[in-house]
Amino acid sequence: MAKNVLLVDDSSTMRKIISRSLRQAGLDFGEIYEAGDGQEALAMLEKEAIDIVLSDINMPNMNGIEFLREKANRPGIKDIPVFMISTETGEDIIGEAKSLGAIGALKKPFTPEKVNEVLGPLM
Amino acid sequence: MELEQYLVDATMEVFASMISIDIAPEPKGGGLPAVAADISSLIGLAGDFKGFLAVHCPEPVALGITSAMLGMEVTAVDDEVKDALGEVANMVAGGLKIGVATEGKKIGLAIATTVVGKALRTGGLSGADRAAVAFATPLGRFGVEVRFVLS
Numbered sequence: 218m219a220k221n222v223l224l225v226d227d228s229s230t231m232r233k234i235i236s237r238s239l240r241q242a243g244l245d246f247g248e249i250y251e252a253g254d255g256q257e258a259l260a261m262l263e264k265e266a267i268d269i270v271l272s273d274i275n276m277p278n279m280n281g282i283e284f285l286r287e288k289a290n291r292p293g294i295k296d297i298p299v300f301m302i303s304t305e306t307g308e309d310i311i312g313e314a315k316s317l318g319a320i321g322a323l324k325k326p327f328t329p330e331k332v333n334e335v336l337g338p339l340m
Numbered sequence: 341m342e343l344e345q346y347l348v349d350a351t352m353e354v355f356a357s358m359i360s361i362d363i364a365p366e367p368k369g370g371g372l373p374a375v376a377a378d379i380s381s382l383i384g385l386a387g388d389f390k391g392f393l394a395v396h397c398p399e400p401v402a403l404g405i406t407s408a409m410l411g412m413e414v415t416a417v418d419d420e421v422k423d424a425l426g427e428v429a430n431m432v433a434g435g436l437k438i439g440v441a442t443e444g445k446k447i448g449l450a451i452a453t454t455v456v457g458k459a460l461r462t463g464g465l466s467g468a469d470r471a472a473v474a475f476a477t478p479l480g481r482f483g484v485e486v487r488f489v490l491s
Contacts, residue, residue: 227451228423228424228427234409237411275430275450275451276451304431304433304434304435304437305449306438307437307441324434325430325431326354326358328357331357
């Protein structure tokens with residue numbers, strides 16, 4: 218069954234690019250939901266039937282690491298997988314994200330081909 | 341440390357991956373390049389480099405970059421243009437961060453801010469060093485600069 222995706226990024230431009238890249242990659246997914254920071258993402262996860270989250274790290278209000286930490290404490294949503302898409306690629310911060318449950322990371326900038334390669338197996 | 345080369349590499353990668361506009365770094369002449377900017381996007385740097393990275397664009401280049409990123413024609417400077425330029429600065433700063441990390445230096449990135457005006461210039465940061473590169477595009481020139489104090 219096609220998965221519903223939540224895009225979390227403070228840049229509306231980047232949310233549109235990721236959404237377009239998923240389509241260009243020909244991936245089979247259901248609805249695409251959007252959130253501008255970690256707080257909005259938590260609210261969206263509590264409300265909608267979302268199967269996978271693609272999240273930035275550097276965001277105002279609640280960043281991607283804080284989002285992962287808070288999500289891990291909420292029983293109803295803690296098992297929803299989160300994949301990071303960020304300019305942050307250092308082992309320290311990606312390691313922290315993975316320790317908090319992130320299942321992988323994709324570096325910005327990216328091409329649609331890279332999106333297909335990395336995210337295809339998850340969809 | 342060849343900061344200009346890191347800026348070139350990072351900017352070229354952003355355009356090659358996500359913005360279908362041909363760009364070419366201008367040869368380094370005598371002195372730092374000046375670019376007449378109507379829109380500048382700045383991102384704060386912390387860690388071993390304290391300061392900011394900025395992307396400076398005249399309006400036609402900013403509109404072209406935004407149109408290419410969104411896949412639709414954008415004809416006026418609005419919040420989408422400011423957001424798109426902020427994301428360009430964010431990604432270039434991310435590339436710079438990776439570059440300097442190869443030399444054992446760490447940079448922390450803040451959230452990008454974009455300002456719109458006429459003939460924008462950056463200043464401040466007393467005692468800071470500056471590295472800058474101008475790029476040529478079919479739509480005009482734009483510039484990327486970093487002003488920093490090494491700690």
